[in-house]
Amino acid sequence: MLQLPKLQRMRNLASTEEAYEQCRQITAKHSKTFYLGTLLMPPEKRQGIWAIYNWCRRTDELVDGAQACFTTPETLDLWEQQLESVFAGCPIDDTDVALVDTLGRFPIEIQPFRDMIAGQRMDLYRSRYETFEELKLYCYRVAGTVGLMTSPVLGFDERYQTAPWNTPEEKALVIEQAIKLGIAKQLTNILRDVGEDAQRGRIYLPLEDLALFDYTEEELLKGVVDERWRELMRFEIQRARKFYTEAEKGVGALSIDARWAVWAALMLYRGIFEAIERNDYDVFARRAFVPKWRKLTYLPVAWLRAQAL
Ligand SMILES: CC(C)=CCC/C(C)=C/CC/C(C)=C/CC/C(C)=C/[C@@H]1[C@@H](COP(=O)(O)OP(=O)(O)O)[C@]1(C)CC/C=C(\C)CC/C=C(\C)CCC=C(C)C
Ligand SMILES: Nc1ncnc2c1ncn2[C@@H]1O[C@H](COP(=O)(O)OP(=O)(O)OP(=O)(O)O)[C@@H](O)[C@H]1O
Numbered sequence: 587m588l589q590l591p592k593l594q595r596m597r598n599l600a601s602t603e604e605a606y607e608q609c610r611q612i613t614a615k616h617s618k619t620f621y622l623g624t625l626l627m628p629p630e631k632r633q634g635i636w637a638i639y640n641w642c643r644r645t646d647e648l649v650d651g652a653q654a655c656f657t658t659p660e661t662l663d664l665w666e667q668q669l670e671s672v673f674a675g676c677p678i679d680d681t682d683v684a685l686v687d688t689l690g691r692f693p694i695e696i697q698p699f700r701d702m703i704a705g706q707r708m709d710l711y712r713s714r715y716e717t718f719e720e721l722k723l724y725c726y727r728v729a730g731t732v733g734l735m736t737s738p739v740l741g742f743d744e745r746y747q748t749a750p751w752n753t754p755e756e757k758a759l760v761i762e763q764a765i766k767l768g769i770a771k772q773l774t775n776i777l778r779d780v781g782e783d784a785q786r787g788r789i790y791l792p793l794e795d796l797a798l799f800d801y802t803e804e805e806l807l808k809g810v811v812d813e814r815w816r817e818l819m820r821f822e823i824q825r826a827r828k829f830y831t832e833a834e835k836g837v838g839a840l841s842i843d844a845r846w847a848v849w850a851a852l853m854l855y856r857g858i859f860e861a862i863e864r865n866d867y868d869v870f871a872r873r874a875f876v877p878k879w880r881k882l883t884y885l886p887v888a889w890l891r892a893q894a895l
């Protein structure tokens with residue numbers, strides 16, 4: 587039996603406040619959009635999101651970051667052991683201290699975290715997706731899971747909780763909508779990063795879609811932008827927008843003090859599609875992003891949307 591190196595707990599771990607500050611810095615550094623979103627929610631909830639964001643970022647960096655070339659399946663096994671330790675209340679390193687504290691405050695389950703690691707394992711051995719169903723499983727694992735991780739922190743509106751129509755089926759529907767928001771954002775991320783991923787030999791767009799528009803893998807890897815490519819991108823964006831539309835129905839079930847943040851993060855991320863369209867679908871030569879001034883115009887609209895159930 588392969589003996590994995592034992593988890594080595596760091597000696598003097600950070601205090602809880604120091605650990606949350608480290609998580610805040612990581613969130614602010616890696617994602618302006620999500621960081622801005624967390625500032626729109628109450629302190630205890632934003633700290634919990636920072637702790638979850640940091641864990642997700644560390645998980646993603648294992649396969650997507652600078653140390654990815656050293657990452658093996660055994661690395662992810664060790665990372666999963668560390669996760670089990672955190673859920674047992676035993677932090678291994680500094681930022682684990684923040685996640686352990688968050689787990690003590692909110693009813694968060696471990697399975698979505700395990701599922702995200704399973705998604706990262708897919709990135710270790712897969713660089714193509716034949717069908718949208720295969721891609722959807724990947725998107726659930728790396729992004730739909732984030733909706734499941736964060737929903738207990740965001741909380742649910744009491745009117746929604748006590749409403750007579752709030753049947754188990756209704757609750758399941760809202761969970762589905764949380765997952766769909768994650769999938770929608772991952773699909774957005776995939777369309778934004780087609781060029782970046784192609785440079786690493788990765789194509790997330792389903793090959794069945796490329797064939798539909800008579801566009802080849804080789805042309806994608808070369809960054810060919812023509813009418814076939816634009817048609818393919820319009821098709822992908824249209825499908826991804828449907829996931830946002832579904833997810834929007836669930837935002838109203840969240841606590842009112844978290845709805846502004848989620849509406850803002852939803853609109854800011856979906857705004858990347860308009861940036862791709864403004865760039866005439868050239869995601870190879872130009873990174874699509876929402877300029878800061880435009881992000882700010884979304885905030886009052888997100889606030890208004892957040893007032894409605
Ligand atoms: C405001 C708020 C609630 C933010 C959530 C922040 C959070 C914990 C995000 C985790 C992001 C992360 C690092 C995941 C690891 C894998 C990964 C990279 C996933 C993709 C994210 C993109 O991150 P980024 O923009 O930094 O990408 P680059 O690395 O720079 O390329 C993903 C696209 C996943 C994002 C998924 C979500 C934020 C889940 C959204 C769902 C909810 C908040 C549930 C809402 C509930 C209902 C009922 C609708
Ligand atoms: N991975 C990246 N590669 C190239 N440029 C990037 C990258 N990430 C951010 N930028 C640049 O940072 C600026 C802001 O982009 P953007 O809003 O996407 O930032 P971000 O932190 O990636 O936000 P989010 O991760 O929430 O999308 C833009 O100029 C964008 O080109």
Ligand SMILES: [Mn+2]
Pocket residue numbers: 616617618
């Ligand atoms: Mn980013």
